[in-house]
Amino acid sequence: MGEEKAGIDQRLCAECGNCYRVGVCPTDAIFRNELVWPRTIRNIFSDPISVFQETGVSGRGTEESKTNDVTNRFKKGEVGFTIDVGRPNAGGVKLREVEKICLHLSSRLDIHYDPNNPLTYLMEDPKRGKLKEDVLDEFVVSAIIEFKVPLDRCPHVVKVLEEVSHRIDTVFSIGVISRVDEDGTIPAAKILEEEGIQIRPNGKTTLNLGRA
Amino acid sequence: MTHTLHRRTDIDGEKEDFVILCMAAQKFNDQGACEKLKKIFRLVADTNPDNLADDNLGGRYTGYTDEEILEHMGDKAYVGAAFSDRSRLREALRKIKEADLGMSVVVSGDYKAVFEILKEIGLKPHTVNMSLGIFGKQALLPRKEVLAISTMCGHGMVTKQRIENVIEKVKSGKLTPEEGGKMLVSTCTCGIFNPRIAARILQKLP
Numbered sequence: 160m161g162e163e164k165a166g167i168d169q170r171l172c173a174e175c176g177n178c179y180r181v182g183v184c185p186t187d188a189i190f191r192n193e194l195v196w197p198r199t200i201r202n203i204f205s206d207p208i209s210v211f212q213e214t215g216v217s218g219r220g221t222e223e224s225k226t227n228d229v230t231n232r233f234k235k236g237e238v239g240f241t242i243d244v245g246r247p248n249a250g251g252v253k254l255r256e257v258e259k260i261c262l263h264l265s266s267r268l269d270i271h272y273d274p275n276n277p278l279t280y281l282m283e284d285p286k287r288g289k290l291k292e293d294v295l296d297e298f299v300v301s302a303i304i305e306f307k308v309p310l311d312r313c314p315h316v317v318k319v320l321e322e323v324s325h326r327i328d329t330v331f332s333i334g335v336i337s338r339v340d341e342d343g344t345i346p347a348a349k350i351l352e353e354e355g356i357q358i359r360p361n362g363k364t365t366l367n368l369g370r371a
Numbered sequence: 372m373t374h375t376l377h378r379r380t381d382i383d384g385e386k387e388d389f390v391i392l393c394m395a396a397q398k399f400n401d402q403g404a405c406e407k408l409k410k411i412f413r414l415v416a417d418t419n420p421d422n423l424a425d426d427n428l429g430g431r432y433t434g435y436t437d438e439e440i441l442e443h444m445g446d447k448a449y450v451g452a453a454f455s456d457r458s459r460l461r462e463a464l465r466k467i468k469e470a471d472l473g474m475s476v477v478v479s480g481d482y483k484a485v486f487e488i489l490k491e492i493g494l495k496p497h498t499v500n501m502s503l504g505i506f507g508k509q510a511l512l513p514r515k516e517v518l519a520i521s522t523m524c525g526h527g528m529v530t531k532q533r534i535e536n537v538i539e540k541v542k543s544g545k546l547t548p549e550e551g552g553k554m555l556v557s558t559c560t561c562g563i564f565n566p567r568i569a570a571r572i573l574q575k576l577p
Contacts, residue, residue, distance in 0.1 A: 177528050181433075181558050207374070207526040207560055208427060210447075220373060226396035226475040227498040241373045241500065247522045248531050249511045300527045303373065320506060330507035332377045339496040343486055348501060360386070361502040362482025363376045367495045368468065369475035371399045 173251050173300045174201035176208070197294045200254070203277055204299035211277045220303040221275045224336040228369040238313045238347045239336030242320065245301035245329050252329045254281070255295040257302045260331065261288030263323040264304070268316060273305035307336070313347050314354035334363075374525025375479035375563050377502050382519045383575050389460045389480035390563045391415065393450040393467070396475060404446040407472040412441060414466040415452045422453040424562025432556040432566060451562030453523075455571075457488055465492050479563075516576055520569050524559040533558070541573045548573035 167178075167189070179189050194202055202209050204219040211219075223241055224233055233239045244260060245252030257278065264270050265288035272279040272288070283291045308316055313335065320333060335358075337347030348358055380388045393411045395404035408425075416423055416437055424430020425440050426449040435443075454460040460478070467476055478485045482499055489496055505512065512518060513531040520534050521527070537554055540546040546554065552570035 175526075175528065177530075177558055180560070205527075207528065208429075210427075222394070222396060223373065224498045224500045225392060225394065225477045226399070228475055229396040229399045233498055239500070241376075243373055243377065243525075246525065246527065247377060247379075247505065247518060248513055248527060249508075250531075317503065324506035327507050330505050330509065330511055332373075332505050333503040334373050334376050334500045335503060336498060336500045338498050341495075343490075343496070345499055345501070351503075356503065359377075359502040359504050360381075360481040360483065361376055361378060361479070362485065363373065363477055363479045363500040364482055364485045364489070364496045365498040366464075366476045366478065366489065367497040368471075368473070369396065369400070370473040371396070 171251065171298060173205040173298055174198065175205035175300055176202070197297055200281065200294055200297045201299055204302050219277060219301065221273055221305060223305060224363070224365055226369060227365050228367055229371050233307060233336050233338060235338045236310050237307050238310050239307040240305065240316060241334035241336065242304040243301055243332040243334070244304065245299065246332050247330070249329045251298050251300055252302065253295065254290055254297050254299065254302065256327050256329045257304065258288065258290045258295060259327050260323050261290070261304060264288055264319060267319045268308070268312070270306050276303065276305045278302050278304060310346055310350065313350055314356060317351070317356050373500060374561065376500055377505070377525060378479070378522045379515070379519050380523060380568050380572065382515055383572065385571065386481050386484065387456050388565065388568055389454045389457065389478060389485070391452045391454070391460070391463060392477040392479070393474050394448070395446060397447070400473060401446045404474065405444055405448065407474050408448045408450055409441050409444055410470060410472060411467055411474060412444065412450050414470060415450065415463045418459050418463040418466065420452040420459065420463065421455050421565045421567045422556065422562045424451050424560060425449060426451055426561035429560040430562040432553065433560055449561070453563055453565040455565055455567045457484065461488050461492060464488070464494065468492060468494055516572065519572050520555065523564040523568065525563070526561065528558045528560070529555050529564060538573065538576060542576065
């Protein structure tokens, strides 16, 4: 590099804080600029130790099913969806791409986005899945779309997501949340498999240990 | 957040990859949760996990001792621990069950295997979040060996460029697979990236 200075491309920096936190620069030359709206969004959605003040939860999503043994957010007969946009490793995503998915979902389904999710706070019209204009070009590591539907609508939601998957310039990973019956049966798994929808072996299982 | 759900570490047929997360439900039972979560942290630490952290600060591989992590923990702490075999996972869950502290506990991994383990120790699954996989522009994804490692940090803090760099160093003999695994884990603050599994994958690279 010689006498030249290196800089971080601000258009592509998602403000995740990784380089700063890990101390990759041998001369500590990396520092974080003061973030102002709408750039603050990048940090909320990209830095895993950043806390979204409205919910008190770190990260870009909510507690979703992790505390369902206490909160009962997902009841029997309901299915939750977690759509991780930009995950895994798409190299970051503009919220404009996230909006494409929300607009398509809302045009085909009666979706009520999780009010505790930071993404929902950025919607000017949650009924349509429309984000505020001034946030669309913000670049984040990933964002999570969260909502729940009645159990029998579960396969249809997956089909709608498959439709929009061909129209976006990023990737997304789908998570499907279901209560587990006393005998260990997972109602959502049964209904998805009946429709020929493949489920990966990975799961995130909440145990029956929490109490209010 | 769903940062432990979409892992792809089984490219070599090895399926032993589990993560425990423990936390309070905000606005339900977070008041006074700190001491309970500290107790869980200590119980899990005794089972020799491959990684351990509070994701509000960091963990053993991001420069903190267990005592420093405990000192920093509050009511919003998220205890995260990684295991590469079910025997230590079973032991950790058994200890948490016996302590009966009322905190929520989540186990990520092959959910059918997790259900079996729970049955063995007298626990029941309440809710499960299942992965349907990746959709969209698959051309953006890194090669499967890189993806296997990077998905252990669902927050995307272990980047594909850094993994490729470590792979090159392991291939050229500048790093052992174990050193490579420890280098990669240093950017994951949540305690969910498993350096032992990363080393295994680096060891078996074609």
